[in-house]
Amino acid sequence: MAKIVIDEERCKGCELCIPACPKNIIVMSEYFNKKGYHPVKQIKPEECTGCAFCAITCPDVAIEVFK
């Protein structure tokens, strides 16, 4: 059991975490955050393994990983 928490206000929608995810369960959202960026969001949270590749790749330290 693992989960990630995305700080949507820190996210700048650079999309670097999307190809980093081996399960392909991170996608762009359709809404905006306060800065005007589309933050990323996780789909199918039950598939997350907590590998932390998304968090390692994130240039804005916007992702926390729990396991």
Added chain:
Amino acid sequence: MKKVFGSPKSLTKVPFTYCPGCHHGIAHRLIAEVLDEFGVREKTVGVCPVGCSVFAYVFFDCDMICAAHGRAPAVATGMKRAKPDSIIFTYQGDGDLASIGTAEIVHTANRGENITVIFINNAIYGMTGGQMAPTTLIGQVTQTSPYGRDPKTMGYPIKVAEMLSTLKGVAYISRVALSKPAYILKAKKAIRKAFQSQIEGKGFSLVEILSTCPTNWGLSPIEANKWLEENMIPYYPLGEFKTPEEVS
């Protein structure tokens, strides 16, 4: 559930002001994680450069000082000599370290000052709007090389890691990249070794980090990562150029 990954203590909670996809944030986080792991945050002083990362003093939760353009190694030398027990690192870009600060970095390395230099090489001047840097690749189009860098009039890209590794005072030099998770993990190892060699008093250490500047390269962050791997890594090979035997 236990938190297995989060913001390191050596970073403040202030959101980074860098452009989306800029690798400065990753480099900042790796340095902060290493400071946390060694438990040296309270006695660390960082020197920020002139460039986009001039704001590093806002993001690092340790003592920071801002040096004049290119002079970070000189300021670091003074601080290390005045307080030899402190951990001193400089964080410099290619315009700062390889252009205006060439004299300072070469002589600081040659004197074997016991400091750690984090050198961000993104092959362009970021903050000033994308001008040609000494590390700009041959043929690369920038604001000041609109027809591509021509070595006949503009010289060749400087390989800082190789150049400095010939100096005797240098203890540890390596080049890493931040374009994919595997590289990022290796980059952290290299930064760890650099700080370790300073803590053990081995001498000058430098980590050259190949990073992207999506805004000034005119690419999306994902395309910029690809461009880095296809163009920069062949010219700037990754790896360690000098290691003291005891640091491994």
